[in-house]
Amino acid sequence: MTTLAPPDDIAATVAAALAEDVGSGDLTASLVPPDTIADATVITREAAVLCGRAWFDETFAQVDSRTRVEWLVEDGAHVQPDQTLCRIKGPARSLLTAERPALNFLQTLSGTATLTRRYVDAVAGTGCRILDTRKTIPGLRLAQKYAVRCAGGTNHRIGLFDGILIKENHIAAAGSIAAAIAAARAVNSQVLLEVEVETIGELRQAIAANPDRILIDNFTLEHMREAVAITRAYNAKRIDLEASGNITLESIRPVAETGVDFISIGSLTKHVRAVDLSMRFASKGS
Numbered sequence: 001m002t003t004l005a006p007p008d009d010i011a012a013t014v015a016a017a018l019a020e021d022v023g024s025g026d027l028t029a030s031l032v033p034p035d036t037i038a039d040a041t042v043i044t045r046e047a048a049v050l051c052g053r054a055w056f057d058e059t060f061a062q063v064d065s066r067t068r069v070e071w072l073v074e075d076g077a078h079v080q081p082d083q084t085l086c087r088i089k090g091p092a093r094s095l096l097t098a099e100r101p102a103l104n105f106l107q108t109l110s111g112t113a114t115l116t117r118r119y120v121d122a123v124a125g126t127g128c129r130i131l132d133t134r135k136t137i138p139g140l141r142l143a144q145k146y147a148v149r150c151a152g153g154t155n156h157r158i159g160l161f162d163g164i165l166i167k168e169n170h171i172a173a174a175g176s177i178a179a180a181i182a183a184a185r186a187v188n189s190q191v192l193l194e195v196e197v198e199t200i201g202e203l204r205q206a207i208a209a210n211p212d213r214i215l216i217d218n219f220t221l222e223h224m225r226e227a228v229a230i231t232r233a234y235n236a237k238r239i240d241l242e243a244s245g246n247i248t249l250e251s252i253r254p255v256a257e258t259g260v261d262f263i264s265i266g267s268l269t270k271h272v273r274a275v276d277l278s279m280r281f282a283s284k285g286s
Contacts, residue, residue, distance in 0.1 A: 037089070042106070134159065
């Protein structure tokens with residue numbers, strides 16, 4: 001389970017989702033008598049890590065404040081096939097209108113959390129932490145980063161405004177790794193400053209310039225171990241190492257065992273497969 005606070009953009013995100021789906025009104029739901037009250041449940045058809053309750057609740061609340069949702073499972077919890085996640089009661093028209101956008105949020109964020117948990121479990125015991133990236137679904141960045149945290153992952157910078165990651169083109173424009181890091185410190189010395197390197201030689205240059213973190217991109221396992229040894233031998237400042245580049249569930253454990261501090265995985269938020277969930281109305285007379 002998780003006690004993490006959801007982001008503060010939920011209402012706006014849900015409003016945008018409803019605007020694109022409902023538009024001027026739900027024509028099909030209008031076929032149902034307006035005074036009909038319905039009960040429904042949401043179940044999962046597969047094992048997953050649940051995430052997205054706040055977005056689900058907000059969807060039903062914006063469609064009709066008379067709707068009530070009773071949750072049986074917390075965000076961050078493991079759920080099993082055919083498990084009931086929540087019960088819903090309210091005007092039938094409203095339940096029908098809110099169903100798809102509400103499930104879209106719940107399925108997508110649960111998919112992000114489920115995949116993240118697999119990566120977190122794969123490196124368990126190594127001390128290495130799993131990072132997300134900026135490769136998120138447009139409009140759902142804060143939501144997906146919340147899902148990553150729910151599953152035990154760690155957020156990298158939220159965007160371009162709260163951290164500095166110096167990459168190849170930045171270095172080329174600045175003239176050198178040292179010059180790029182110096183310029184970054186002058187811009188903002190309060191945020192995380194990270195530099196990406198592609199060779200051991202660049203790693204040594206980066207260490208000498210004292211960033212907060214070094215991203216070793218597409219290193220072999222041998223070079224990762226060498227990078228860890230070189231960085232740990234540098235005693236003036238503790239510089240974290242982050243590994244990245246085509247790392248999968250099958251290959252991640254050996255990477256974590258090299259001693260790197262972080263592994264960033266773009267697929268956590270980019271290659272999302274929605275969890276199979278279903279909302280079922282109770283039959284009349286039940």
